[in-house]
Each structure stands twice: as C-alpha cells, then as structure tokens.
Amino acid sequence: MSGPGSRLEWTDIRRDLLARIQTGVWKPGDSIPREVELAAQYGCTRSTVGRALRDLATAGFLERRRKGGTTVSANPVRKAPLEVPIIADAIRKSGKVASYRLLTCHIGMPPRVVSARLGLGPAGAVMFVAALYLADGVPHQLEHRWLVPAAMPGLEAEVLERTPVDEWLLHNAPLTRATIEIEAIDAPKAVADALQMPVGGAALLVTRQSWRQAQVIGLLQLYHAPGVKLSTAI
Amino acid sequence: MSGPGSRLEWTDIRRDLLARIQTGVWKPGDSIPREVELAAQYGCTRSTVGRALRDLATAGFLERRRKGGTTVSANPVRKAPLEVPIIADAIRKSGKVASYRLLTCHIGMPPRVVSARLGLGPAGAVMFVAALYLADGVPHQLEHRWLVPAAMPGLEAEVLERTPVDEWLLHNAPLTRATIEIEAIDAPKAVADALQMPVGGAALLVTRQSWRQAQVIGLLQLYHAPGVKLSTAI
DNA sequence: CAGTGGTCTAGACCACTAG
DNA sequence: TAGTGGTCTAGACCACTGA
Numbered sequence A, B: 001m002s003g004p005g006s007r008l009e010w011t012d013i014r015r016d017l018l019a020r021i022q023t024g025v026w027k028p029g030d031s032i033p034r035e036v037e038l039a040a041q042y043g044c045t046r047s048t049v050g051r052a053l054r055d056l057a058t059a060g061f062l063e064r065r066r067k068g069g070t071t072v073s074a075n076p077v078r079k080a081p082l083e084v085p086i087i088a089d090a091i092r093k094s095g096k097v098a099s100y101r102l103l104t105c106h107i108g109m110p111p112r113v114v115s116a117r118l119g120l121g122p123a124g125a126v127m128f129v130a131a132l133y134l135a136d137g138v139p140h141q142l143e144h145r146w147l148v149p150a151a152m153p154g155l156e157a158e159v160l161e162r163t164p165v166d167e168w169l170l171h172n173a174p175l176t177r178a179t180i181e182i183e184a185i186d187a188p189k190a191v192a193d194a195l196q197m198p199v200g201g202a203a204l205l206v207t208r209q210s211w212r213q214a215q216v217i218g219l220l221q222l223y224h225a226p227g228v229k230l231s232t233a234i
Numbered sequence C: 001c002a003g004t005g006g007t008c009t010a011g012a013c014c015a016c017t018a019g
Numbered sequence D: 001t002a003g004t005g006g007t008c009t010a011g012a013c014c015a016c017t018g019a
Helices: A010-022 A035-042 A046-058 A087-093 A112-118 A157-162 A165-172 A189-195 B010-022 B035-042 B046-058 B087-093 B112-118 B157-162 B165-172 B189-195
Strands: A062-065 A069-072 A078-084 A098-108 A126-135 A138-147 A177-186 A202-212 A215-224 A230-233 B062-065 B069-072 B078-084 B098-108 B126-135 B138-147 B177-186 B202-212 B215-224 B230-233
Touching: A010 A035, A010 A046, A035 A046, A046 A062, A078 A177, A078 A230, A078 B177, A087 A098, A087 A126, A087 A138, A098 A157, A112 A126, A112 A215, A138 A165, A138 A189, A157 A165, A177 B078, A177 B177, A189 A202, A189 A215, A202 B202, B010 B035, B010 B046, B035 B046, B046 B062, B078 B177, B078 B230, B087 B098, B087 B126, B087 B138, B112 B126, B112 B215, B138 B165, B138 B189, B189 B202, B189 B215
Parallel strands: none
Antiparallel strands: A062 A069, A078 B078, A098 A126, A126 A138, A138 A215, A177 A202, A177 B202, A177 B230, A202 A215, A202 B177, A230 B177, B062 B069, B098 B126, B126 B138, B138 B215, B177 B202, B202 B215
16 A cells, blocks of 8 residues: 655655644544554654654654653643844844834943842842834834843943844854743833833833853843734744 | 764764854854764764754754755844643642633624634624633633634533633644734723733733634633743743 | 663765855 | 755664553
C-alpha cells in the first residue's frame, strides 16, 4: 500500500499525524503507535517519523516518554509566540512613520520598588531613561528604563538623542534572559501626559527585566497608548 | 585536538555556538563557517551541527540560506511564548483554589462588532456565554464568549453549569487556529461589577478569535481583574 | 529487566540561490 | 553553474523508565 508516488518528507508526516489528532482518530490520552510501527506504515525510517513526532511534542500536541511511548496530550497547552520587536520596526511594519523623542536621561537613585527588583543595595545608582515613540507623530509608546551602568559601558545621553534606546541596547548590551509581565493600569499623570490620554485612563503596561548571564541589565516599563494592542496567533 | 573525552551532543554544540554569538566572537551580520567546517571543528557529523544550527535559527539567532550560508541575525527578534492555559489549572498552579460560576448562557443576536468579526450575516444567531472564574473566592477573570452553534454540537447550558466553558471547548471543539489581541480598557459597568472593581478602572482585555480549519468557532473576550498579570520569559 | 524514545554516524541526493 | 543547507536512509548505541 501507499504507492511510492514521491518520497514523504517529515512535514508531510507531521501534517498527517496532526490531522489524526485533530479529527479525533486519536483522542486525548490515547497512546499512538511506536516510532518503528509508524515508520513501517509511512514507509520511511525511524528518524523521519521521529522528527515529525518530536515537532508535535514541542508544539504541545504529544507527550513522549522513553518506554512509556507517545500519547496525545490530554490538555494541550498552546503557546502563542509574542514577538519582542524593535519598536520603530513594528511601527513601520504597520505602515506608519516612526519617530522617537528622548525625554529624560540621567543617573540617580531609583524608586525603592525598582532597586528591590534589580537587587541593588541602597547605594546603587542607576541610569534612568524616559523616551517616547511616535507613530505618524502620535504618541504610541512611552518607556521608562532603569539601567545598571556596569552592564552597559559607553552609554551616554548624547547617543540616545539620536538612536532609539531599544536599538542601542540590542546592539550594545544584548540580553540573554528576560522576564515579561503584562498588565493594565490606571495611567498616572506623567504617563497620561506623555501619551496624550486622560489621567486614570487604562494603559497597557509591559514590564520587562533583563539579564546578561547572571548580571542584571535593567528594568523596562513600556506604557502603550489606548487602542494599541499586542497581537499574536496560534 | 579536542580530545574525544565523551561524545558531544547537539545541545552542547548549540550552547557553544550561542556563546560565540552572545560574547561577540561572531557579531550581528557575520557569516559563520559552513556546516562541514563546523562538523570538522567539533569532530562530529554534519547532521549533528546541523541540528544545533537549525535550532538557533528557529530561535531567531541565526539566518540560513542555501548557498548563502549561515549568518548571525542583525536584529534578532526574540519570541516570548505566551501560554494559553486552562484557567482553573493556572489558578491552581499559583496555589489558590479555583472555582467557576456560569453567569449567562443563551442564544441570540450578537452585537454588530461581534457578528462582523465572526463573518456572520445579519441573521446569524450565536450562543452567548458569560462566566466568572474565581481564585480563593475572589473574582479573577470574566469571560464573554460568542460561539457559533454549528461548530459545537452538543453544547447545552446545563453542561456549562458544572464544567468550565474553556475545558468543555478544549475537549469538544478544539481549535486549529486562533488570533489573540491584548489591550487595556476602561472597565464598563458590567465588567467592573463582575470583577468587583471600580467602573472605569483599568482592565486587561484579551480577545481571541478561533477557527477549526476554515470554520469560525467563536470569539472570546477575557477580562482580567486588576493586579492580574500575564507572565512569560525569554 | 526490557522496551521505548533520544542521539549519533556515514553516506547520499536534492532544492534552492548567489555569483 | 556550483556551493550551500535541507532532507532521507540504514544502522547503531545509549538513557530513561514502566512493569
């Protein structure tokens, strides 16, 4: 059976297996055939079905265990990839003109909440940067950054007059790890003014803390103007 | 060179390559050696370095082209995996007791905005479901769903009295594709009352539209109580 | 202990694409 | 057209883990 038409690729097998899952041929919790059997069915080697199975497993559709075999996930946890782009790029991609304004840039003591999160002692001064990104001249996103100077040699206020902070950091102080939190807050006055929105209105706040290896780089707070949405897809 | 100590695995090679990128041995835009050369350097086969390279490419660190070779991404776009969990599971995972209340469940005409997004004609009635999820008895998340009845045979209000909507759907009307939008809104009265928060306060709104193949399943709006955050990490 | 997935090797052919 | 990555095969050994 299965005329040798043209050779099967692992994506073909992936598609076929996924169809069996999504159409209910294999139900959540079911065990599916071993790699060797599937390989025989598809007329290919174990490596090839293995690649398809592995891919479905990392996507959350299958669970695999040595000796236990492969089963269909009972509660597939889908993951939506949320992109962390260069802001100017994102604005341009939506067909608008991106511009940038540096609001503040100085070294000083951060609020306690911030220094606590950054794990800094009471004497730890950091650089504070406030910047505004505009789309077609309209405020799009306000960002507050607290940056640990030790982690970024060569950062000067002058540089940030011309280069958006995020781009400078990406090329000069790349992160290796970051945590991200997304929440809605009532816009305080400073935020509302910058984004030209009413005080107390709903703003989307993205807080990101980043590290390079074990070294804390800094804390970033992004405030999005009303109407701005984060989008993704599964 | 490179004493054969113990055999290298592809994750070892991945780690080593990533280190070369992150420490700046290879800078953004640089071309890196061909697979064959790397294989020789690491003393393994092309398949093994290939797997490491492929993985770094899908993670956004490398860009690969046939004949063009492999280069370090100039603007690495990091992707943060945002999980879409069963709500009760998420609540339990945070160490709290999850409970659920069905508020409304009836068939009728949806608001115009909704029927437009669902691609329904003016005669398209849908099922509307409002439900509240609580953590330790405190309102955690309110959800409004508009579900196309054709896509979900067997859905009855009675069922939803006992089973959380999201779990029922996961097992009975699995989605194959979804779009997700995240934004902050001023809570309207209905939302504010359900979440026990002030009217006009900031609420986090997640809107999700889902399909099974080409068939629209429905539209979901999740309102998160103040203080609730979506978290992820890179 | 035995069975399953995880990994590697050595080789081959092919698809794409830069020059 | 020639060089690169993408894929497959056939075989092997090993790590984990359920019975």
